[in-house]
Amino acid sequence: MSMSGDKIYKPKPVSGFPEWLPEVRLVEQQWLDHIRRVFESYGFCSIETPSVEELDVIAAKGEVDKEIYVLERLHADPADKKEARLALHFDQTVPLARYVAQHFNGLVFPFKRYQMQRVWRGERPQAGRFREFTQCDIDVINVDNLPLHFDAEMPAIIWEVLSSLPGMENEKIQLRISNRKIMYGYLQALGINAPDLITNIIRAADKLEKIGREEALRQIMDYVKDAKFEVTYHTDLNKQIGLFLAVASYRYKNAMELVVGTDEPLSGLGTLTKLHPELKNNELFKQGMTELTFVMDQLSHLPQNTVVADLSIVRGLDYYTGTVYETVFVDDPGYGSICSGGRYDDLASSYINKKLPGVGISIGFSRLFARLHEQGKLPVKSKSPADxxxxxxxxxxxxxxxxxxxxxxxxxxxxxxxxxxxxxxxxxxxxxxxxxxxxxxxxxxxxxxxxxxxxxxxxxxxxxxxxxxxxxxx
Amino acid sequence: MSMSGDKIYKPKPVSGFPEWLPEVRLVEQQWLDHIRRVFESYGFCSIETPSVEELDVIAAKGEVDKEIYVLERLHADPADKKEARLALHFDQTVPLARYVAQHFNGLVFPFKRYQMQRVWRGERPQAGRFREFTQCDIDVINVDNLPLHFDAEMPAIIWEVLSSLPGMENEKIQLRISNRKIMYGYLQALGINAPDLITNIIRAADKLEKIGREEALRQIMDYVKDAKFEVTYHTDLNKQIGLFLAVASYRYKNAMELVVGTDEPLSGLGTLTKLHPELKNNELFKQGMTELTFVMDQLSHLPQNTVVADLSIVRGLDYYTGTVYETVFVDDPGYGSICSGGRYDDLASSYINKKLPGVGISIGFSRLFARLHEQGKLPVKSKSPADxxxxxxxxxxxxxxxxxxxxxxxxxxxxxxxxxxxxxxxxxxxxxxxxxxxxxxxxxxxxxxxxxxxxxxxxxxxxxxxxxxxxxxx
Incomplete structure (x- = not known):
C-alpha cells in the first residue's frame, strides 16, 4: 500500500467525486453565493451539521437501505468498539431532524434554515452518478402547526434562485407541484388501503411520464390482481384508475385549470369528483385538493408555465405527507428532477416527543452545475479572482x-x-x-x-x- | 441497530464533531467570508478537492501513521474489492499536491490557491480535540523555483486576516518565523548528520519553550550519548548545543536583531558565527540565515512584536525545508499554534516528475473559532440574517x-x-x-x-x- 519515495504514483480522478479547475470553481462560488444571497433575503439562517451522524441516528427512520458510507479508523484499536459507529450523511433532512431535536430549546420557531453541504452516497461507480455532491436545502419547521403559506413560499424562492443563476438565464425550467393527499384520498375512496398495493401504485404513477398512461394502468391493474383486491363500493376499478391517470397526465397552469379542468374532456379535479361521487365525502382527497389549489393560487404571480400542478408527482417512497415538488428542464424532463421536496407532518418524531411539521426543498446543486458545465453554458472566464x-x-x-x-x-x-x-x-x-x-x-x-x-x-x-x-x- | 418507529432515539453531540446554533454559525460565516475576502484580495483563487483521496495517494508520502478514516460501504458487495480504498483527507496539502500533479497542464504558475474545507482525523475522543474541523490554507506553488518574496507575503496576509476577524481585534497574537536550514546547517557544522539523532534533537528543540533550555540540553546530550556520536572537528559539543539553544530562546523583533543580537550576550546569529567559526563555511546555515533575514526585513512594515524570528520553531517532523511559521496567542502560548506552515522544496514528487517548490500556511479555523466562542469573545447577536x-x-x-x-x-x-x-x-x-x-x-x-x-x-x-x-x- 505505501509507496517508496522514488516511485511516481500517477493520480487520476476518483469516479463520482467531482473536482473543478480554478476557472470553473470561480463560477461555482458565484452560484453558491447567489443561492445563499436569495435564501438569506427571505430570512433563512444557515446551519451546518457534522459530515457524520451516529449510525443509529441515520437508521432511526429505517433508511439504511440507502448506500451509506461508514467510517473506520485505519489503525483502529479495541477501545473503538465502545464508540457508536459513524456514517457520512446521505442527505440533509436526517441531520436537520436530529439538529432540531437536539437543540430544540435554542431555536426560535418557525425555524427557517438553509443548509449547503456535501452529502455522500456509496453508489457503484457509473457515469453521471455522484458519490459526493453538494445539496442546497431550505426547510421551515414549526411546532404543532405550520401555515400552508410556506408551501407556496418554497417554489417562489426556488424559482427566483434557479432562474437567475449565471448561465441558467436561458434554460426553461418548470416546477411541478402536487399534493400526496389527493392520490391517497382517491385510492382510499376506491377502497384501496393495503400499504403494499399503495406503494406499488405510487411507483407506477411516479413513472407515468416515462411509460405512458396505458402501461401505467396495465402495471397497476397487475398489482391489483396480485393483491387479490376485493371490490367494495365500485365495480369499475379499471375505469377509475384510468380516470385518475388521465387527470394526472395534464399539467395545470393555475388553480382554476386544476379545479375546473382544461379543454381536454378528462382533466381537472372537478372531473374526478363528477365521475366518482364518493370523492365528495373523502376528507383526505378534499384536503389535498384545497391545499394544492391554495398553493397554486398563491403562485399566480410567477411567469406562466414555470409552476404547474402535476398530480403524477409523488416523490417515490419519501416521507412526504402533503405538498410535493419536482423541477425539470422542460426540454429534457428525462434528466430527472434537479430540485425536489415537500411537506412532512412530523420531522423528528424519532428523536423528540413533539410534533414538528415542516416543508422543504432541495437543489441538487452538483448535478445541476455539472450539467451546465458539460453543456458549455457556464460563464467561465477567469482563472483568478484578481481584478x-x-x-x-x-x-x-x-x-x-x-x-x-x-x-x-x-x-x-x-x-x-x-x-x-x-x-x-x-x-x-x-x-x-x-x-x-x-x-x-x-x-x-x-x-x-x-x-x-x-x-x-x-x-x-x-x-x-x-x-x-x-x-x-x- | 435499527429502531422501531415508536422508540425515541435521543440525540447527543458526537465528541469531536463541532456544531453551532444559528447565531454562532452567523459569526462563523462572517469569519469565513472575511478570510476569503482577504485571500482573494491578494489574487489567490479557490479550489476544493473531494473529501476523499485514494488511500494510495494519502499513503504516497508515508503519512499513514496519521489517524486516517477510511470509508466502507455499509452494504458492501464483492465487486467493491476491485476499487481502490477511499480515505477522508487529514489535511489539504496532500490533496493540493495530488491536484497540482493531476491538473498540471490546466494551471498557470505560480499557482496561488486558497482552500477552506473540512478535514478529518480519527483521534480518540477527548476534550478539545476535533475529529472534523475546517482549515483555511493558502499556498503558492511554482515550477523549479519560487521567489523568496512569497515566504514574506504569507505572514503579511495572515496578519491582516487574523488581526481583523470579528472578535479577534483585542487578541494579542504573534507570528513566529524560522528557517530550518539554520538548525540543520548548524548541526551539520557540528558534524551531526545521523537522521535519527537529528530527528531527536529537532524534537527537543521543538519543546524548548515548554521544557526550558536546561532540560532541552540535557535531553539532546542524552540522545548524543545514545547515538555514540563521534566527535569530529570540535571538542565542546555541550557548549555548542547550549549556545544554539540560547540563541533559539530569543524572539528577535527584526532582521537587525536577528543578525547582530540583542542586549543579551548570547543572542543573534552573529553570536553563533563568532563563537563557532566553522559556520562561515556552512552553506546551509548561511542560506538559512540569509533567507530568514530577508523575510524579516520584508515584514518590517508590520506592527512591532507581531512577527518575530524564533529559531526554536521547527514544525516537528513535517516536510518543510526552509521557512517555517507558527502563530500563538501571546498570553497563552501553551494553547499551541493556531496558524502554521512553511516552505517545501518539492510538493508533488510522489505524483509527477517535476520540481514544484511551494510555500503555504494554514489557519486552524475550527480550533481558533471554538476558542473565541468558549471565551465569549465572538460578537454573537442575531439568530437570523434578516435585517x-x-x-x-x-x-x-x-x-x-x-x-x-x-x-x-x-x-x-x-x-x-x-x-x-x-x-x-x-x-x-x-x-x-x-x-x-x-x-x-x-x-x-x-x-x-x-x-x-x-x-x-x-x-x-x-x-x-x-x-x-x-x-x-x-
Missing amino acids: ILMVLPSEERRALAAQTAATLRKRGFNVEMYHAPKKTGDQIKFADRKGIPYVWFPPFEDGKDHEVKCMGSGTQQKADPAEWNLDEKK | ILMVLPSEERRALAAQTAATLRKRGFNVEMYHAPKKTGDQIKFADRKGIPYVWFPPFEDGKDHEVKCMGSGTQQKADPAEWNLDEKK
Missing part, C-alpha cells in the same frame, strides 16, 4: 508596487502582484493567461504617472490608485 | 406585506415575513427573540403610511419601502 495584475517594474520598485497594490486592496479591489521583474510583455501575457481584466503599471521612473491597461479593450491610460475605478474602462 | 421583520397586519393585507417585502429585497435587504396575522406585540417579540434589528409595518388601513421600528432605539417612524435605508436608524 488587477500589478506589474513589477524592477526589484528597486518592488516597494512602490506593493504599496500601490495595498492602496487598491484597501479600496476593495483584488490585486495580484507579479512576482519577478520580468519583461513587461511577459507580465501582460501572464494576466492574459489568467484572465485578469486590468494590468497596472506603477511609474517605471520617478516623476512619471501610474497607468492602467484594460485587457478587454487594449486601451492604456493614466490612473491614480487612490481614485481609479472599474468604470473607467470604456 | 427586517415584515409584520403581517391581517390575512387581507398579506399581498401588500409580501409586495413590500419584495420591494425591500430587490433593494438588497434581507426580509423575513411573519407567518400569521397575530397581535403586533407578538410579532415584535418574535423579531426581538431572533435579534432582527428592524420591524416594518405596512399600512394597517388604506391611506395610512408604512412605518418602521428600530429595535435598538425603540423609535418608530414613517418610511417608504422604495427609499428607506439602514442609515435612517439613529
